[in-house]
Amino acid sequence: MRGKERKVIDDARDQPLDKRVRFSVRLLESASTYKDIVVRKKDGFTQILLSTRSTYNNTLNREVMNEVKSALEIAAVDDSKFVLLSVVGSVFCCGLDFDIIVKHLKYNRKRASVKLEDTIKNFVNFFIVFMKPVIVSVKGPAIGLGASILPLCDVVWANEKAWFQTPYTRFGQSPDGCSTITFPKIMGRAAANEMLINGWKMNAQEACDKGLVSQVFWSETFTQEVMVRIQITSCNSFVLENSKALVCYNMNVELKQANERECEVLKKIWAPAQGMEYMLKYVQNKIDAF
Numbered sequence: 001m002r003g004k005e006r007k008v009i010d011d012a013r014d015q016p017l018d019k020r021v022r023f024s025v026r027l028l029e030s031a032s033t034y035k036d037i038v039v040r041k042k043d044g045f046t047q048i049l050l051s052t053r054s055t056y057n058n059t060l061n062r063e064v065m066n067e068v069k070s071a072l073e074i075a076a077v078d079d080s081k082f083v084l085l086s087v088v089g090s091v092f093c094c095g096l097d098f099d100i101i102v103k104h105l106k107y108n109r110k111r112a113s114v115k116l117e118d119t120i121k122n123f124v125n126f127f128i129v130f131m132k133p134v135i136v137s138v139k140g141p142a143i144g145l146g147a148s149i150l151p152l153c154d155v156v157w158a159n160e161k162a163w164f165q166t167p168y169t170r171f172g173q174s175p176d177g178c179s180t181i182t183f184p185k186i187m188g189r190a191a192a193n194e195m196l197i198n199g200w201k202m203n204a205q206e207a208c209d210k211g212l213v214s215q216v217f218w219s220e221t222f223t224q225e226v227m228v229r230i231q232i233t234s235c236n237s238f239v240l241e242n243s244k245a246l247v248c249y250n251m252n253v254e255l256k257q258a259n260e261r262e263c264e265v266l267k268k269i270w271a272p273a274q275g276m277e278y279m280l281k282y283v284q285n286k287i288d289a290f
Helices: 017-033 062-077 098-107 109-129 179-187 189-196 204-210 219-229 237-248 252-270 273-285
Strands: 037-041 045-050 082-087 134-138 141-143 155-159 163-165 215-217
Touching: 037 062, 045 062, 062 109, 098 109, 098 273, 109 252, 134 219, 155 204, 155 219, 163 204, 179 189, 179 252, 204 215, 215 219
Parallel strands: 045 082, 082 134, 134 155, 141 163, 155 215
Antiparallel strands: 037 045
């Protein structure tokens, strides 16, 4: 990438003219629309890469979450068979951007807390209802919502240097991303409590052993390993979507309810002055470990 331009890579140069025209329109839309993500149209799938300018270490504010949601909305209706979610750089996602949250809450806590709750709830719900498979490649740390969103995806691959942490109590927050449901189901209640309450920092192999990650690969060959293992591009899209629907059929209602509960609690934490003080203390004292 040069200067401040977002690069959207064209992998469809050999397609028929009408498809190339539609693809070119999408490239222009991606380049002009997105500030904090990179969208690449590949042969049979869409790659969405976090590469935030408005936040640090790929943290999530309203703008970033809305951009990811917008890219997923396009991928949901185009000819993509699945989505590959990854990052530019060595940090996957450090969760919610508490610096921005604190700034918004300073001026009008009630109004800001409602807006933030709606943004997070809609962002998480879109992952719950997204019909096409989502594959995630994790490099470096996945913290807070950056980790809790992973069980809502279908395949999670990580490199050996990845690590996962949900230190909500340290943030002065409660869990998000449906992690109060997904973590206990995936790793058992004891391990889930270590993550969600005690802030256990889990390395890549531990995450794989506990079921949060599907496979772990060497860092030096991680990108190549991911691309080699993406074999579902040749599969029938109808089969893929319906296979995912069958797997998720009995879980979606429960996940939506969990998301609703979690966001309601977050709003209650943000609204009073005490909740604001906890976050402010964290923001003022946090040490950049990256």
